[in-house]
Amino acid sequence: MNHGNWPTCWPPLIVVENPWELFSPAPVSLHYDGWVPRRSSSKTAGKLPDIRTVAAVAKVSIATVSRTINGSSLVSDRLKKRVWQAIKQLNYLPNTHARTLVSGRSRLFGIIVENITNPFFPELIRSFEEIAVAHGYEILVSSSNSDAATLASCARRMLERKVDGVAVMTFGEEEPVLDQLVHRGIPIVLAEFKLEDPKASTIVLDYATGIHAAIRHLVSLGHRAIAFLAGPHSLHSAITRENDFRTAIAAAGLPIRKEWVIECDHTLKGGVAGYEQLRKLRNCPSAIVCSNDMTAIGVLRAAYMAGQRVPQDLSVVGLDDVDFAEYTLPPLTTIRLSRADLARAAFEALRQQAEDPASPRIKREFLVSTSLVVRGSTAPPRADG
Amino acid sequence: MNHGNWPTCWPPLIVVENPWELFSPAPVSLHYDGWVPRRSSSKTAGKLPDIRTVAAVAKVSIATVSRTINGSSLVSDRLKKRVWQAIKQLNYLPNTHARTLVSGRSRLFGIIVENITNPFFPELIRSFEEIAVAHGYEILVSSSNSDAATLASCARRMLERKVDGVAVMTFGEEEPVLDQLVHRGIPIVLAEFKLEDPKASTIVLDYATGIHAAIRHLVSLGHRAIAFLAGPHSLHSAITRENDFRTAIAAAGLPIRKEWVIECDHTLKGGVAGYEQLRKLRNCPSAIVCSNDMTAIGVLRAAYMAGQRVPQDLSVVGLDDVDFAEYTLPPLTTIRLSRADLARAAFEALRQQAEDPASPRIKREFLVSTSLVVRGSTAPPRADG
């Protein structure tokens, strides 16, 4: 099979001028003249056209049809044209399951996300889907909802569907599925978790750059009491973010108080809870950096309910830069983690492994960086703060 | 194939106590004693176990393995047990593509959404996935991004993957794909669009109830100048919502000014633009009802930037009640459209058609209602308003 030539649109633009005509509902009139169906015609009647039907109409062998579809160069232009005409006329669509069965490749990539209702992930999925479709792949999406059993079930289903690779975008909860996936020799990409397996790639997320920039920004504004609402410690990524925060604070020569670092859960609710815990403190910080945007938005909400104004009374910084961040009140200052970059890296990692596993120069590690986006939720602290 | 018995977890709980043990990475030691592989052993070596491997280990025929897997009652308990043991031992997973190829059913449902980055849809997808997985189905997600070509491509890919049905959740842009889907005899469900085809079902959305409640709420608060930020007129649902708004306003005995109904595009940006257009008016309305929550959140943002306070200076009502609505500033009063109900209806419609297409009492129409959720974005208008 010619993997490099899998047509992205159907049929490929080169051959047929307007591929979307294919989908016209016009009744198809077949010209089988002289062709005798291999099986009883009563069985064939009313069925969708298959490769044999196309071959019969185009008066070629099924191998030629297959070669044409797969962009093999071994077909003469004359036959190629006839085949595409027949395909068009019959409104034929190849059966992916059959192709997968014989070729051993499904052109399906799985993507498992932590929680699809966190806007970070739909944006990631959208980018991933766009890239995949552009390369002739389909995607299977699953949301693990941070539950080990669900995650395991996602993985099993993907295995049954014979995906060519899985992007595990759970940011640190992946252990339970790794074994099965790796054991079956399926290419995987992980975010932030290195695995000593030839089929596993890693996307290293450089949070440090963005977090350091955020701290510098806050310090230059005059803040000295900066809190951190961390993500759940079950997530590698949450721990990395917290560590980067600590390093940045230390680099700025600032103290870290134990009670200023609170473990939340990356949800809106968690942000509210974290804020309330912070408010109880005698020495309340003047700025809060959050492990993700959902937490930050929760803080915005809680501060509003408590009558504290952002940014006058309190500065808030998020992390992710979800589309929404621009529309919060006030617009959220946040550390951007590009979904498009992440999706690109994940896809590239999988594609390499799936299409050229033997290549000696496979890239096993991808870097995605972060940067600070300053909006309206940060300002100098109050003089008496 | 026994469709009613497709196991939801693997292997079914009835037979094996802890199915997740299956995924243990423990090296599998095979006992092929006496069994001769059908093809050369060099080819079989290193390959994933298939149904023949299981049959050999369990010392039964592949037919028995197949029957066991599919929950056929024609297998004795003795053999059933042996088969499940072999499956467990080999860590065997059936190949979905092969099953689909021969059975003609993929146990795959497609779901096409308008725009996955609108939080309404991830929530819908999550519910749909949960229900589908619980019934042994897998889902294929696609986002049409309100683009006809993309939509057509989604549909074609789903057709190639031989989905058993498609939920077209684009709320009124579906025409381009309907033909192909219906033409191929695939069951489909549409939101709000009735199609005269035996394979098509419709989910009727009763916006009127929620919209009437919203208008009554606003009127009881004292509002008389109520604007509507509509969705794009290319969407059936947007038009329905607008009509229901007009009816509700008329029912309340209020006037509708032409300039108070503005066509937006259901995005955050659209809400901002709509608000700004409204602000230019001499007789500015004291309340704005929006065709969806994204628009309403955009309005909240624009009003904040313009220095208008919500709800003191302006009341805002959304529609959808996305998870976020509770966390906007102020919390958004909105008309709830339950994603869970919608997902349930969509799945049920597809399942019926897919599993029992001949049934005389197939339900072709499902109703999902709406209700008003009052939060903090509505209040009496200013005395001078």
Add this chain to the structure above:
DNA sequence: GTGAAAGCGCTAACAA
């Protein structure tokens, strides 16, 4: 109850 065997629609190896 159980097994043997015929394909599902397609690709790839081999022939011509």
Add this chain to the structure above:
DNA sequence: TTGTTAGCGCTTTCAC
């Protein structure tokens, strides 16, 4: 270049 043919892994008759 083109065609013939053997399966991919499974379900499903049809025998026994």
